[in-house]
Amino acid sequence: MPNRGLLWFLPIALVAPGWAVVAQAADEKSEAVTIDLGGLRQARAVVTVAEGDYLIKVRMLPVRCFDDALNAELNRDKARELALQALARRLSGKPFVELAVSGARVEKAGPDGKFYALTLRVPSDEVTLVRAGDKPPAVERTERKAGVDQVLFQSEFFTRKRDYLNTLEKMTAVFTADLRTAETTAKTRPPNNAFFLAVAELEERCEKDFEGIGRDIKADRLLLDVEKEEAAKVLSEQKRQVLDQLKEAVKRREENEPKEESP
Numbered sequence: 001m002p003n004r005g006l007l008w009f010l011p012i013a014l015v016a017p018g019w020a021v022v023a024q025a026a027d028e029k030s031e032a033v034t035i036d037l038g039g040l041r042q043a044r045a046v047v048t049v050a051e052g053d054y055l056i057k058v059r060m061l062p063v064r065c066f067d068d069a070l071n072a073e074l075n076r077d078k079a080r081e082l083a084l085q086a087l088a089r090r091l092s093g094k095p096f097v098e099l100a101v102s103g104a105r106v107e108k109a110g111p112d113g114k115f116y117a118l119t120l121r122v123p124s125d126e127v128t129l130v131r132a133g134d135k136p137p138a139v140e141r142t143e144r145k146a147g148v149d150q151v152l153f154q155s156e157f158f159t160r161k162r163d164y165l166n167t168l169e170k171m172t173a174v175f176t177a178d179l180r181t182a183e184t185t186a187k188t189r190p191p192n193n194a195f196f197l198a199v200a201e202l203e204e205r206c207e208k209d210f211e212g213i214g215r216d217i218k219a220d221r222l223l224l225d226v227e228k229e230e231a232a233k234v235l236s237e238q239k240r241q242v243l244d245q246l247k248e249a250v251k252r253r254e255e256n257e258p259k260e261e262s263p
Helices: 068-091 160-187 194-219 225-256
Strands: 007-013 033-038 043-050 053-060 096-102 105-112 115-123 127-133 148-150
Touching: 033 068, 043 068, 053 068, 068 096, 068 105, 068 115, 068 127, 068 160, 160 194, 160 225, 194 225
Parallel strands: 007 148
Antiparallel strands: 007 096, 033 043, 043 053, 053 115, 096 127, 105 115
16 A cells, blocks of 8 residues: 555546536535546545545445456555545546645445445645646656656546456556565575466466456447457457566576486
């Protein structure tokens, strides 16, 4: 979870239909405001001010097509992003809003009936309204810096296609992180098969999880054929990326394994 040293930059284009909230002065934000984020997740957020902090409570339809561990991680990540999106919309009525936020922390997260719910607390004195306007400027991804997360949201974030693409990106990031953990653990242990078993498990999960979201994309009747094709292409690329990473990791490990001497 991010700490107060972790900074989130959110260039956010909020032009999707269904957004209904009126911007108010900074000293008039103590009342609760409900923001209907909509989208594939049918997300809704309630933003209040409590003890000098912004408190954002989000409920959304969860991701369910993967194993329990991956579902939990993706849902937490998606809900956190939605909470920050709701805060940005709460602080400005402009179609485009850019915030700099640090110190955000998840207070509670987990299943809530058929929904997934998350509560995010953000110190109000660590929220900076960088800019707001009628149109988003051309935003270029900048080089990542140590200890800094840069999160870019576009108006299409709330479309069905964008939600699938966002999920695929996060899946790849999760597999990459799990592989790094396995490699780090392997460095502290004597040579054995534990690393190779971990990679084999990751490969099995990769096949199963990408197949699962592929079925969802194919079965989604609200996606245009061209959108399904685009999502399927990205799915194939992301899956190949994960499998290639696993193969390279095994190759590195095998090269570094001490060779057994012949009798």
